[in-house]
Amino acid sequence: MSDRLKIALLLAPALSIIGILFFGGLLIGFMRSFNYMPVIGLTDPDLSAYAAVFTSKEFYLSFLLTFHIAFTSTVLSSILAIGAALLLRRTFIGRSLINFLFQLNLTVPHLVGAIGMLYLFSQSGSFARLGAEWNLISKPSDFPAMVFDPYAIGIILQYIWKEVPFIGVIILANMQSLGEDYESVARSLGANKWQAFIHVLMPLIFPGVLSASIIVFAFTFGAYEIPAILGASYPKALPVLAYQKYTDVDLAARPEAMAMAIVIALLSALMIYFYVRYTRRRIRS
Amino acid sequence: MTHVSIKELTKIYPGSAEPALDQLSLEIPTGELTALLGPSGCGKTTTMKMIAGLLAQTSGDVLFDDRSVLNDRPEHRGVVMVFQNYLLFPYMSVADNVGFGLKMRKVPKPEIDRRVAEILELVKLPDLGSRRPSELSGGQQQRVALARALIVQPNVLLLDEPLSNLDAHLRFEMRDLIRGLQQEMGITTIFVTHDQEEAVVLADKVALILDGRLKQYENADVFYKRPIDEATARFFGGQNFVSGKSNGLVFESALGKLALPEGAISGSGKLTFRPENIRINATKTDENTLKAVVNERIFLGTQTRLRLVVGDEKLDAIANPNEVENISTGDSVNISLPASSLWVLPK
Amino acid sequence: MVGKESFSVRSFRVLTGIVLITWLILPLIPLAIWSFAKGWFFPDLLPKRWSMQAWDYALSDTAGVIDSLWLTIGISLAATALSILVGIPAGRALGMYKFKGKELVELLILAPTIVPGIAVVLGIHSVFISMGLNNTVSGVILVHLIPTLPYMVLVMSGIFANYDPSFEAQARSLGASPIKTFWHVTLPAIMPGIIVGGLFAFLVSWSQYILTLLIGGGRVVTLPLLLFNFATSGRNDITGAIGMIYILPGIIILLLTAKHLSGRSGAVGGFGQI
Numbered sequence: 001m002s003d004r005l006k007i008a009l010l011l012a013p014a015l016s017i018i019g020i021l022f023f024g025g026l027l028i029g030f031m032r033s034f035n036y037m038p039v040i041g042l043t044d045p046d047l048s049a050y051a052a053v054f055t056s057k058e059f060y061l062s063f064l065l066t067f068h069i070a071f072t073s074t075v076l077s078s079i080l081a082i083g084a085a086l087l088l089r090r091t092f093i094g095r096s097l098i099n100f101l102f103q104l105n106l107t108v109p110h111l112v113g114a115i116g117m118l119y120l121f122s123q124s125g126s127f128a129r130l131g132a133e134w135n136l137i138s139k140p141s142d143f144p145a146m147v148f149d150p151y152a153i154g155i156i157l158q159y160i161w162k163e164v165p166f167i168g169v170i171i172l173a174n175m176q177s178l179g180e181d182y183e184s185v186a187r188s189l190g191a192n193k194w195q196a197f198i199h200v201l202m203p204l205i206f207p208g209v210l211s212a213s214i215i216v217f218a219f220t221f222g223a224y225e226i227p228a229i230l231g232a233s234y235p236k237a238l239p240v241l242a243y244q245k246y247t248d249v250d251l252a253a254r255p256e257a258m259a260m261a262i263v264i265a266l267l268s269a270l271m272i273y274f275y276v277r278y279t280r281r282r283i284r285s
Numbered sequence: 286m287t288h289v290s291i292k293e294l295t296k297i298y299p300g301s302a303e304p305a306l307d308q309l310s311l312e313i314p315t316g317e318l319t320a321l322l323g324p325s326g327c328g329k330t331t332t333m334k335m336i337a338g339l340l341a342q343t344s345g346d347v348l349f350d351d352r353s354v355l356n357d358r359p360e361h362r363g364v365v366m367v368f369q370n371y372l373l374f375p376y377m378s379v380a381d382n383v384g385f386g387l388k389m390r391k392v393p394k395p396e397i398d399r400r401v402a403e404i405l406e407l408v409k410l411p412d413l414g415s416r417r418p419s420e421l422s423g424g425q426q427q428r429v430a431l432a433r434a435l436i437v438q439p440n441v442l443l444l445d446e447p448l449s450n451l452d453a454h455l456r457f458e459m460r461d462l463i464r465g466l467q468q469e470m471g472i473t474t475i476f477v478t479h480d481q482e483e484a485v486v487l488a489d490k491v492a493l494i495l496d497g498r499l500k501q502y503e504n505a506d507v508f509y510k511r512p513i514d515e516a517t518a519r520f521f522g523g524q525n526f527v528s529g530k531s532n533g534l535v536f537e538s539a540l541g542k543l544a545l546p547e548g549a550i551s552g553s554g555k556l557t558f559r560p561e562n563i564r565i566n567a568t569k570t571d572e573n574t575l576k577a578v579v580n581e582r583i584f585l586g587t588q589t590r591l592r593l594v595v596g597d598e599k600l601d602a603i604a605n606p607n608e609v610e611n612i613s614t615g616d617s618v619n620i621s622l623p624a625s626s627l628w629v630l631p632k
Numbered sequence: 633m634v635g636k637e638s639f640s641v642r643s644f645r646v647l648t649g650i651v652l653i654t655w656l657i658l659p660l661i662p663l664a665i666w667s668f669a670k671g672w673f674f675p676d677l678l679p680k681r682w683s684m685q686a687w688d689y690a691l692s693d694t695a696g697v698i699d700s701l702w703l704t705i706g707i708s709l710a711a712t713a714l715s716i717l718v719g720i721p722a723g724r725a726l727g728m729y730k731f732k733g734k735e736l737v738e739l740l741i742l743a744p745t746i747v748p749g750i751a752v753v754l755g756i757h758s759v760f761i762s763m764g765l766n767n768t769v770s771g772v773i774l775v776h777l778i779p780t781l782p783y784m785v786l787v788m789s790g791i792f793a794n795y796d797p798s799f800e801a802q803a804r805s806l807g808a809s810p811i812k813t814f815w816h817v818t819l820p821a822i823m824p825g826i827i828v829g830g831l832f833a834f835l836v837s838w839s840q841y842i843l844t845l846l847i848g849g850g851r852v853v854t855l856p857l858l859l860f861n862f863a864t865s866g867r868n869d870i871t872g873a874i875g876m877i878y879i880l881p882g883i884i885i886l887l888l889t890a891k892h893l894s895g896r897s898g899a900v901g902g903f904g905q906i
Contacts, residue, residue, distance in 0.1 A: 007725045011737060014722035014785055022744045022752055022778050029755030039762070087648055091299075094649045101656040107882030108660070109839035111856050112875050115863045116659025119666065124674040126662050132675035140674055161659060181372055184339045187359040188366045189386035190437055199389070203376045215746060222748020224842040225860060239750040243842070246754050258754055265751035272746050276739060 026265060033258035049255035059260070061235035069152045069237060070221040073159035078213050080160065081167035082205070088172055102165040110162055114229040117158040121146040147230045154230040155237075159220050167212040174208040175201075210278050218271040222264050238264060287349045287363070287440040287473050289313040289336070294345035296331050305331045307497040308345065313475060313490075318467055320488035320505075321477040324520075328497045329477035330369075333443045336475065337366045349440065360389070363440035369450065371430040373418035379429050380405070380414035386437035404432045408462065424455045428462070435466060442467070444476035448483045460487050481508070481521050493517055509559060515630055518557050524601035525563075527556045531629045539596045543573045544624045555630045558622055563602035565591070565609055567621030574621045582614050593620065660879075667872030686869035690877065697858065697874060704854040705881075707769060707844075708837040711776035715784040715833050716826055723788020728797060744782045749843045752778065757846050767849035775847045776840055780833040787832070791825030831885045838881060 031037060036045035053059050088095055088102075120126045128143035137143050147154035182204060186196040227237035236244065238260055246257035293308040306328035313319045321329045334340035336347055338359035346353050354362050365386070373382050381388075383404060384397040392400075405411050408428040418426060427450070434442060447463060448456045464487065467474050478484050484491045485505040493500040493508065501513045512518035515526060529538025533551040536543045543556070567574045577600065581592035589609050593600040602620070612618060666672065667686050669679035690697040725731075726738065744752075756775060757766060765771035799821065803813045841856045848854070855878050862871040 003729065004731070007729050007731050010721040010725035013718040014781060015737065015740065017718060017777055017781055018740060018744060021756060021774065022747075023740075024759065025752035025754075025756035025778075026747075027755065028759050029752065032755065032758060037758075083648075084652060087645060087652070090645065092642070092645050092649060094646065094653060098649060098652055098656070101653060103886055104883065105656055107835060107886050108879050109841075109856065109882075111839070111841060111859060112663070112879055113659050115859070115871060115875060116661075116663050118863070119662035119868065120659055126677075129675045129677050133677055158659070161655070165656070181368055181370075182374065184334070184337075184359075184366070185368060185372045186385070186389070187339060188337050188362075188364060188443075189389060189433065190360045191385075191389040192358070192360050195389050199385070200374060203374070218746045218748060222750050224750055224845075225856070229860070229863060239748065239842070242750060242754070243846070246757075246846075254754075254758075261751045261754045265747055268747040268751065272739070272743055275742070275746065 029258045029261050029265075033255055033262050035255050049259040052256050053259045053263075058235060058241070062238050062241045063263070065150075065152060065235050066221055066227075066238040069155050069159070069227070070217050073156045073163065073220045074213050074217045076156070077160050077163035077167055077216060078209055080164045081171055081212075082209065084164055084168040085171040085175055088168070089175055102169055105162065105165040106169065108162075110158070110223065111225045111229070113158045113162050114155075114226045117154050117161070117230060118147055121154050121157065122148075148232045150232055152227070152231060152237075155227055158226055158230060159216075163216045163220075167209065167216065170208055170212045171205055174205050178204055207278055211275055214271045214275045214278075218268045221267060286315050286471060288315045288351070289441055289473055289475070290346075290348040290351070291332075291336070292346040292348065294332065294335060294347065295343045296328065296335060296340070297343045304328075304343070304497050306335075306494075309494070309497075309499050311492055311499065311502060313473060315473055316468075316471040317489045318464065318474045318476075318487065320484035320491045321475060321494060322481060322484040322491050322520075323477075323479065323494035325479050327494050329479075329494060330445055332494075333366055333445060333475065333477055336441070337364045337443055338362050339366065364443060365434040365437060365439040365441075366443040367430050367434050367445065367447065369446040371418075371426045373421075373426055373429055373433075375418055377418075378414065379410070379416050379418065379421070382418065382429060383414075383433045383436055385433060390437070400436055401432075404436045407435075407466065408432045423450055424452075424459065427451065427459060431463070431466070435470065435472075438470070439472060442472045442474040444474065446478050446480075446483075447476050448487070449478065449480060456483075456486075463487065493520065495520070510626075511628055512557065512630065515555060515557070518630065522559075523557055524560050525556075525558050526630070527598055528632075529553070529556055531556075536627065536629060539598050540575060540622075543622060543627060545627055545629065546624050549627070549629045550631065552632075554632050557628050557630055558626050560590070560601045560603040562623065562626035563593075563600065563604075564621040564623065565602060565604050565612070565618055567619045571621035572624055573627075574619055577618055577620050579612055579614055579616045579618060582609075582612065593618075595620075663872045663875045665872070666868045667870075667876055669869055669872075672868070686873040689870055690873040696853070697855075697877070700853055700855050700858045701877065703769070703852070704838065704856075707773055707776065707852075707854060708834045710773045711780050711837040712784075712830050712834045714773070714777060715780040716830050718781060719784030719788045719829070720822070720826070722785045723790075724792045726785065726789035727792025727795065741782045741785050744778050745786070749778065749840070753843050753846050760847060766847055767851040769852055771847045772844050772852045772854075775843045776837045778843065779840065780836050783836055784829050784833050787825060787829035788822070791822050791829075795821060828889055831889055835882055835885060 031045075033049050034045040035042055035048060088098060118125070122128070123140040123143045123145065128137065128140055131137040131143055146157070182200050183196045186200040187193075191199060222239055224239040224243060227240050231237050231240060235241075242257045242260035242264070245253045245260065248254075289311075290313075291309055291311040293310055294306060295304055295308050296306040297304045309328075309332060311319075321332060323329050331340065335342045338354070338357060342355070347355060349362075373379075374385070377385070380398075380401050384401045387397045387400065401414065402411070405414055408431055410425060410428055410432070413421065413425065413429075418429065421429065427447070444463070448459055451459055476487065485508075488505060490503065491505050491508060492502040495516055500517050501508065503511075508517065508521045512521065512523065515523075518526070527538050527540055529536050529540075530553045531537075531545060531549055531551050533549055534545055536545050536549075536556050538556060540556075564571065575595050577593040577595045579591055580594050580599070583590040584606065587606070588603050589606045591602040591604060591609065591612070593602055665679065668682050668684070670681040670683035670685060672679040689695050722741070726734065726741075753775065760766045760771050765774065799817050800813050803817045804810070808816065839856065840854075841860065844852060844854050845857060848857070855874065859871060859874045859878055862874060
């Protein structure tokens with residue numbers, strides 16, 4: 001058997017499943033977003049769904065909110081993860097506990113984290129109760145809105161909770177395989193601690209931080225259950241809005257939902273582009 | 286231009302009972318090139334990192350020109366360490382790597398460019414400034430690492446195994462380059478190596494460290510002629526050790542009575558002499574002549590190794606292949622052990 | 633690097649460590665407390681009365697939590713098994729061979745790990761309608777393959793990249809048939825990878841929400857769906873109990889595989905999806 005045939009046979013099952021389910025799903029969504037579905041008699045593609053979506057204020061607000069959630073969560077998580085990795089690099093009391101909790105946290109589904117955040121930060125949650133205990137507030141509504149709020153603070157907090165360990169574990173492994181000698185060289189050449197961090201460690205770990213951040217950005221942009229638990233009713237995060245449109249009693253709203261799904265897919269395609277570009281560059285260097 | 290004093294420098298890593306370095310004391314005069322020689326894991330790199338301020342010592346002191354530098358941060362010590370695997374920053378061009386130290390000192394860009402060009406000329410890599418480190422050969426990377434260190438004009442230069450990653454033919458080129466630059470700039474230089482040949486070839490003085498302790502600190506040739514004990518002699522390739530008794534002038538052993546050089550110790554001890562110092566086909570007029578039987582003859586290309594037997598003693602000799610062409614296994618030969626090549630080690 | 637650290641630096645390190653530890657376990661604490669609370673009203677810091685009511689309910693035969701638990705385990709096991717079965721050959725092709733179009737194949741497999749489920753599941757739902765797969769367990773298992781299979785392929789290609797095929801050649805030359813070679817030589821060598829990759833693929837499936845919600849159509853109620861329903865209906869005590877049950881497999885898997893969870897192993901990449 002030739003190698004080509006062998007490779008094709010080895011790959012065939014996986015590629016067909018991914019091709020049919022994933023790319024098929026994308027393609028059907030794409031077609032339906034243009035109102036094109038010959039099997040059910042829709043043979044004239046049009047742009048009405050996109051016209052409806054792109055003229056709706058709700059969509060823009062929703063897109064901005066989702067972008068804000070994804071961007072803020074990713075940036076804050078990356079920064080905190082770098083800090084956490086720097087901390088965990090040294091031996092100190094409690095390091096192995098933090099390491100364990102980082103790993104534990106990786107296995108806890110986002111949904112559980114979201115419910116935990118709800119119980120911590122809602123206006124009758126644990127922190128509001130602490131506030132009452134210390135006489136900072138007298139009734140629940142005195143507590144600042146951190147869940148169901150327009151700035152999506154609760155959502156971002158939950159993402160930070162989950163993603164700092166995710167990015168942190170990747171950066172830490174990165175740092176450990178680099179060792180400290182590059183920084184030692186920099187120090188001995190006259191760089192102070194800060195200069196060694198900025199000019200040497202950061203550029204060395206940057207590709208790892210970036211690829212982890214891209215995964216986080218795409219996830220936080222497209223996740224449904226977290227904003228569904230912690231988000232405000234208006235505007236909704238884009239995935240929540242898309243789901244709502246799709247399950248609307250009015251079936252005519254479905255193409256609009258598909259159009260939003262395509263917007264999310266396009267944004268993640270952009271993320272994949274960055275991801276591949278940077279991982280390739282890493283391989284080359 | 287710095288005189289380096291190391292005083293009882295000790296390092297015990299956390300969680301380890303044995304010290305990685307045990308009370309090392311050394312004086313390294315201004316402008317000299319000193320080798321720290323020892324097997325892998327004997328504490329050489331640890332010593333360098335402590336001199337550079339990259340690792341905290343457990344006890345002891347490091348002084349530059351009689352001033353303790355223990356509280357100086359690494360970037361203020363004027364010590365540059367060149368690591369064994371060069372550690373060029375992979376995301377920077379060669380020129381940016383070389384100029385790194387100047388950039389950290391906030392030297393203006395035009396001056397950095399000028400000095401980088403200068404030093405790249407000096408290490409004979411004038412046209413490679415825009416390349417990436419990954420595009421360079423090992424020898425070129427080594428020279429870039431050296432240039433990156435020299436450009437900041439350090440008071441003390443530390444080199445970790447500077448020749449060990451290089452091919453044989455590159456070693457002598459690099460040796461000449463390092464020695465040349467070091468002498469020209471007068472930088473006190475310390476390098477570590479596990480390879481006695483590398484130490485001897487490059488250094489003015491060699492400090493032999495075995496088991497975390499300083500064994501002997503002398504000019505390189507002394508290790509061959511006057512080793513301090515059997516372990517030192519063996520580290521430098523010594524093979525022949527014969528037990529016996531010395532009165533300071535004559536050594537009495539299974540080999541008979543042999544005349545000793547001046548300065549040999551008295552009492553019972555071990556006689557040692559290097560394989561290459563045994564003279565085969567000796568004449569009556571030679572000193573310390575013996576009769577030996579050739580047990581084995583191994584041709585090694587540029588030299589021939591002979592396993593000799595004198596009585597019960599086995600001796601190793603190395604000779605020029607031409608001189609021993611006519612000798613074969615089982616032959617009896619006259620050998621001479623010149624007094625100047627003998628040395629007595631304490632028991 | 634520089635060993636001597638001042639007291640203040642060390643205290644800062646310990647202090648941030650304590651903050652970090654607290655923050656990491658904080659969201660799980662109210663969940664755990666709620667599961668043992670019998671009414672826990674503002675502004676009480678701790679419940680006035682404790683009870684096992686929520687646990688009794690969750691573990692009773694009538695509540696459906698146990699049924700849902702078994703269903704979720706079944707779906708995740710099935711999705712994992714299929715992913716392993718299909719992932720091994722694909723991983724072998726990607727890990728051991730260089731071929732034209734390999735980068736494209738890798739891209740096709742990478743894409744589902746980055747593109748969110750919501751972007752594809754609406755389209756799949758439209759197709760599954762005509763195939764009768766909506767609202768069925770098989771439909772849910774199939775759609776779970778979208779996140780689990782690419783992950784398994786990536787893990788297996790990492791395993792095969794470090795795998796020396798000359799052992800197989802040796803076995804063949806000693807007279808083993810291809811099947812026996814696979815069974816006695818290849819499989820034992822890649823087993824650790826299969827186990828770790830499989831456990832994590834299980835977790836990836838275990839944590840799926842939107843795919844199950846849409847394709848299951850409310851008929852296939854896995855544990856996360858049940859948890860979501862109780863959380864949004866305000867039954868905090870039962871939510872707490874189900875939440876505790878829901879995170880249990882992750883903890884068990886963590887204890888089994890802790891050493892593989894460093895970022896250096898390719899396995900960790902899958903956690904972007906949990």
